[in-house]
Amino acid sequence: xxxxxxxxxxxxxxxxxxxxxxxxxxxxxxxxxxxxxxxxxxxxxxxxxxxxxxxxxxxxxxxxxxxxxxxxxxxxxxxxxxxxxxxxxxxxxxxxxxxxxxxxxxxxxxxxxxxxxxxxxxxxxxxxxxxxxxxxxxxxxxxxxxxxxxxxxxxxxxxxxxxxxxxxxxxxxxxxxxxxxxxxxxxxxxxxxxxxxxx
Numbered sequence: 001x002x003x004x005x006x007x008x009x010x011x012x013x014x015x016x017x018x019x020x021x022x023x024x025x026x027x028x029x030x031x032x033x034x035x036x037x038x039x040x041x042x043x044x045x046x047x048x049x050x051x052x053x054x055x056x057x058x059x060x061x062x063x064x065x066x067x068x069x070x071x072x073x074x075x076x077x078x079x080x081x082x083x084x085x086x087x088x089x090x091x092x093x094x095x096x097x098x099x100x101x102x103x104x105x106x107x108x109x110x111x112x113x114x115x116x117x118x119x120x121x122x123x124x125x126x127x128x129x130x131x132x133x134x135x136x137x138x139x140x141x142x143x144x145x146x147x148x149x150x151x152x153x154x155x156x157x158x159x160x161x162x163x164x165x166x167x168x169x170x171x172x173x174x175x176x177x178x179x180x181x182x183x184x185x186x187x188x189x190x191x192x193x194x195x196x197x198x199x
Contacts, residue, residue: 021123027052029150030129036146038064053119058082059092066099069136069143076102090117097128104139105131 024047031052035042038061045055056062060080067075076099081088093113101110109131111124133151136144162170 022049023123023126024048026126026130030126030133031055033133033146033150034061034065034129037068037144039068039145040064049122050119053116053122053125056125057117058084058089059096062096063092063099066096066103066132068145069103069132071143086117093117100128100132103132104135 027049028047031045035044042061045051060082063077063080067077067080070076077092077095081092083089090113093116097110097113101107105128109127111121111128115121115124130151134154137148137151138154
């Protein structure tokens with residue numbers, strides 16, 4: 001957490017709950033993927049939430065990551081700056097987030113800039129990177145590098161096409177979930193409004 005003192009009371013409890021969601025095993029998988037995906041000589045950070053945050057905080061790795069998921073010449077982030085100025089770093093994180101949303105990551109899976117830059121919710125950062133990795137594996141467009149087993153494939157749409165004749169035939173069939181009237185009779189039923197006969 002940048003430039004902030006310790007929190008107390010309810011704020012402390014909330015922050016501790018958020019920190020418990022952080023997964024160290026997932027961190028190592030994401031670090032390996034980012035290094036392989038970017039394809040450069042990137043230094044492996046020491047394990048730990050703080051080191052992971054510091055490693056990603058300037059936004060350059062995130063921008064390189066999203067650019068590597070697109071074909072050459074079609075990268076969403078045109079200029080990646082390695083500036084040490086805070087607003088430039090936060091701007092790069094925002095560029096990554098916009099590009100990730102355009103790539104297909106759901107809005108609900110995208111973290112806020114301060115979650116990473118101030119280290120407020122690193123579990124949310126992990127969620128976004130997991131969603132991005134899953135999308136990259138699912139798209140299977142040749143841009144994904146790394147082990148496909150690192151991320152799960154998203155369900156694909158499976159549209160079915162039926163001819164007009166097949167649709168007409170389906171209207172004549174009673175589905176089993178609608179029940180059956182075989183063996184039904186009114187024997188033993190009394191008329192409406194009559195009292196039940198108990199003997």
